Amino acid sequence: MSKKMLLIPHLKELSAKIARTVLTCGKKLGRTGTLILLFILGGNLLLWAGLNRPVQDEPWNGIVAGVSYSPYQKWEDPFKDKFPTVVKEMDRDLALLKGKVSSIRTYSSINGMEEVPRLAKKYGLTVTAGAWLDKRPANNEREIANLIRSAKKYDNIERVIVGNESVLRGDLTVPELIRYIERVRKEVKVPVSTAEPWHVWLAHKELAQHVDYIAIHVLPYWERVPAERAVDWVMSRYEQVKNAFPGKHILLAEVGWPSAGSRRGPAKPSVINEAKFVREFLNVASRQQLDYFIMEAFDQPWKLPLEGSVGAHWGIFNVERQAKFPMQGDILENPLWPMEAGLAFALAIFPILWFFIHFKEIRPLGQAVFAFLIQAAASLMAWTAFVPIVDDLPLFSEIMWGVLLPAQFGLLMVVLINGFEMTEMIWKPNLRRRFLSYNGSNDRYWPMVSLHVAVCNEPPDMVIQMLNSLARLDYPIYEVLVIDNNTYDARLWEPVKKHCKHLGRRFKFFHLGRWPGYKAGALNFALTRTDPKAEIIGVVDSDYIVQPNWLRSLVPHFDRPSVGFVQAPQDQRGWEGNLFKEMCNWEYNGFFHIGMVHRNERNAIIQHGTMTLIRKKVIDKIGKWSEWCICEDAEFGMRLLHAGYESVYVNECFGRGLTPDTFAGYKGQRFRWVYGAMQIIKHHWRWLVPDLKKGRGLTMAQKYHFAMGWLPWFADALHMIFTFAGLCWTAGLVVWPQYFEFPLAAFIVPTLGIFAFKITHSLALYKTRVPCTLPQRIGAAIAGMSLTHTIAKAVFRGLITSKQPFLRTPKDESRPPLIQGILMAREEGLMFLLLMLAACNIFVFYGGSDLEVLTWIAVLLIQSIPYLAAIIVSVASTVPTLADFKTWLNVKRPQMQRI
Template identity: 45%
Template sequence: QLIALANRYPDTIERVIVGNEVLFRGDLPLEQMIRYLDRVRAHVRQPVSIAEPDYIWIKYPELAEHVDFITIHLFPFWNGIGTNVDPDRDDALNAALGAYDNIQRMYPTKHIVVGEIGWPSNGDRQKYARPSVSNEAIFIRHWLNAAKVRNIDYYLLEAFDQPWKENLGEGRTGAYWGMFNADRQMKFPFTGPVTEDTAWPSKALAASLLALIPMLWFGRRFSRFKLMGRFFFAALIQLACGLIVWSATLPFNFYLSWVDWTMLVLLFPAQIAILAILLINGFEFTEVLWQEKWVRHAGMLRPDPPEKQPFVSIHLACYNEPPEMVQVTLDSLAALDYDNFEVLVIDNNTKNPDVWKPVQAYCEKLGPRFRFFHLEPWPGFKAGALNFGLKETDPRADVVAVIDADYEVRHDWLSSLTGYFHDPKVAVVQCPQAHRDFEHNRFRRMTAWEFDGFFRIGMHHRNERNAIIQHGTMTMVRRSALEGTGGWSEWTICEDAELGLRLMHAGYELVYVDELMGKGLTPADFKAYKSQRYRWAFGAMQILKGRWSWMVKKGPLSPGQRFHFLTGWFSWFADALHLIFTLMALFWTAGMVAYPQYFALPMQLFLIPVIGFFFAKAIFGIVLYRARVPCSWYDTLMASLASMSLSHAIARGILHGLTREKTSFVVTAKSRRLGESGFAAFAPVREELLMAFALVCCIVGMALSYGTRYIEGTLWMFILGAQSIPYFSAVIGAWIAHKAGDKAG
């Protein structure tokens, strides 16, 4: 058919090309290609050639004997050679001209035709070669001038963008070689300045207008912050709005397939969520670092005389706790410097009499102030036991205090704090959770400092708007408020946090006193550590679902309280998003490695915000720890490791909490189960180990398939590596816990 067309239209067809990059692709052997060339030359009058990259002509010089002219393809872009606005320093141009000169010297008697030369305006970077409108304009302008001076015969690739070429193995870049886009619009002029994005003024205006009102509102509402803090958060607002506009308009710069659009539909809401979490964390960062002073700071009070002391009923709920540990707690309660109190020990559902009877005997030894109850069977987990205790409380009690079975309290806990209940608006006085006997045990030490961060940072941040999280230990509650709002909720496994929210909804104030009035024990091992955080995450979702109308509708809760209870768990939502995104990334990476014609590399500009969020969150956390938590750099980094190791457990808790109504209440073990083998140490992190292994396999697959040729590929491998950090942290944490054993702190 080629021969027939050439002979039918001799005045129209001036040259005949037999094969386009056939030898380059390895479609045919050299000998067969030569036979085709000889056959065509014998039957047509036009000059005949084959189009190949310059190195093919160097590799097979005998090919020149079977063509009438030499056709070469010159693509410095694919060789990763960058261009430059200065023609003398334009490496891409010099490389193309150098290749042309080399072929001309090799075949001085043959006419040389540059069959294809050009530069893409978009797509994936090749080493130093960056696809862009400006670089396309620079290279083509330089080439046109050089070709005119040298009288080079050439064809530019190409007139129009060809979106269908993305499926030919050229990747995203293959669609963008035209001087006109697919809609037949000229990309750049041949003279004068070149604008990379002609719509940038309108995008910049949109981002500025979107950020203006939030910035003005923040500057006015939080005028008590130092100027640097207000400037920092305003810049963060502008950055977030800019990224939203950028991300929303970016897809329209590409020719996207339905697969790409599907991924973008999933990625864009996730990116909005990431920016929201960044702003929420940034607000906490700003307030903690740059507030002039804490507005709602509360400290120790002068003790009341005995006749003015409110009567306190201390409730200690326990299940299957080591008797010797509970006895330490009871001894500390017996030593309280306070006259008007009682202690109720409620053991619910401990089956072994050897565990609960020694505690009962010890309470009898301490005297009538200590009362012991054994409940079996009893529903409602800890909340059920506390509600039983509420019914047994001394009628004189004005305040109900709750502590965990492992806490050793200070003698002045009650005497220094019960004075706050003289204010009828106060329903809760909360002290921070703290830990003891951890200093010389590496696992307990890292978890102790990880716990400490929230009470030094997050609780102060929330306390400014009367929105603290009430905890189930070191807490005191006004009895009338507790009973008047329905007691402890048995429908959630986080009955303490739910009670705090319910009391706020009833109009009460909660006081946070950042004094270490009692210290307990950290979780005994990594399984207990994970289980506790899973329970907290699951319970948080129960509360959000159960009290959703309180959060989103105007009512007794203030805007600040609704803000903190809606967004306070957003960092945990980020862990859930991390799990979802990791699973999607594993699927997409497998697709890119196995079926690159259908799965393109993610857009570079969608990857950068994700990487930026990862670094920003890490920096925020470390800076706040150094500013607010009295620990060393080593402890700060180990606390960060501990925090990251919980990501998968939190993600599961969030997702299960959103999709399930109930789960079991698992008591956090405070004493170690010894005798485990090294392999058993990793039993609690089986899923994390599998995820880490899968991510490593994906990184290796990407490295073998793409290497470092594409910046997007390199960024994607970096993201896969960053995604693996929480999973490796969990594995490391489990190993540290195993090696640390249960030696005394």
């Protein structure tokens, strides 16, 4: 029984169970939910049916006059000296052909092939016997001797063919081939010829003088003829050869169409196209009484190195000896599509039902959008899962399928995560956890706050500006501890020390010199110097300017004992009029207006090392800042939530810092965030897996947000893997086309779809949640994409290493020259150049008429977009405004004119 048939028995039972479940759950969905569910599931079924419509064509009701026969099984390969020597296998083949064909053509007379005429006679089949001739004289002598011997021995050999495409391959010259033909003609009494493509006969008409008939190969696929015109083209070539050799009998020694493999221009291999071609040709041949051999009886996988994937799929039976299509009735490209549709239905139905039941507050349009995404992801997974069952893949493609299947599952999970975020943020009427700022009166109790500021090699004017803003805080009781660590230039820290003294007793300055633990080490030192009366610890970055009402607005949230920390968003200043900083600013804003708001719905926000307030007792309970992690703030927030405390996110700006001044600084900051996340995952991975002991540690919702929040960074790592794989694959397609074919459509199509969704998801959420214009949204998207390569590097390095130096984000840097800006994206620029060269090479080598060629080029171009974005953002950091660009251009123009 074939692997396809093994999947069928339980389909009805599974469908019945699913139907009962749907009817039961339908009562809980309500009328609208039920209608959406039926629309989505019904649309999925209609799509599968529409893509797999049966094709009706002229039937063939007779017996096929002849087929080419190579007896190789899927485990046999002449290149590896594995020949079909098992007579029982050949006997079964010929028994299968009995009653379906009248004659067979063979290609060799040695290595077991000499048994074919005897077995064919047993089943009433006539034979056109062949001898394979190539550049090996000794092998050719064996072939000729056995061919002559068989022709004399078996009366069912009605003619012979000496050599197959020997001139086309360049193995023999025409005179050499003629000598072999004449030797055989002298020894046998049956008609003798050689087989070559039609154009070889026309180019070497002298061959016709030494043969008894003309045996031509006419294979329209190789000539890039569309399937719908293939039979007419065959007949035109037949008439052309017939007119060139009047009086000579013409044998169509090979005529056929492949069922699978790569497109060749408009010539598309498929089961439907093969079936239509064979049926139409057989009827035309019958009416015109043509002599022919259909290419071929059984698929031959051993031809892959010679002709690529298409070479293995010319049979009217597959390699397992099953008919690919019927000679009468409807033709189906994929007869298993109902099972694929059923699997897609089964994968989608329960997640959709769960979503509808648990998120009834989502507006109907949002429910429909997310249900569609679930069904689309399920359908893509079902399609991909069935690829090795539906298609007869070579071993290399099966290995690729096994490697890419989990990766595709991960990418589709990212789509669903982003889709869920989009659904809640756009179509959820009201947020459950929306915290507002207070305006507390003076007569209430105000706990003491200790504000900690870590400083390292920062410009003193910037730090002084920040301290002045803290001095203006409208709050009755607080202190400010400034910890300057690892700054060795006294000109940087002495002015800050002097200014702290000037601001008064509540400002305390500490210079630590060389100090371990980076920022976490400095903050831990601050905890040892904190006033014992302090009940709340605040952390502010040294580049921030804080609003006077910050503490008064947020501290009242600590009135609830369950609150462990209160977080306000990071915001930026000084970006107006600067193209690069404007792009960075709105890219940052996306996370704080979308991601943090969404995470706050389930008490799962990320703590940030600035504009955060923490209950001092919590620090005493769960421990200090972790010095092993370069993202000590996010790690501490996760520990706090794991301990059962509540977080509060007030999405209101109370302080603004500076964006990085250069693309290198922007990348370095993101690298630190991602690397720190990898450290957290490795250290606390047990907290993220499901725990049967309910009520302990993170809730399932918190685990979801932490795990799924970091998963898109792994998708960026996959992008890097896919990019290198794409470059290697392209090299294979160009250098070794006989071994490489274009990647499976089941992986290419989702790649294009996922990219389109990511763009749509980003722009839609920004339009709804982030107060910026369309050009600013586009700029933010470009800035986000520009970090793809950096994020990927951070993921890999974070997974394989345990320590990374703390990368301080430089502020107030001088703007780099243009050449330095380009160098900041040198790795991304190199990758962009390689992808462009790869796309150009594919276009030059394969042309632009094949759909799969153009699709692969599109994939390479899409893979290049993040690298192009990095170049754009890096250059923007050097020429950030239109005015600056005009100034730069005016400076350069006289130099260009002189040149």
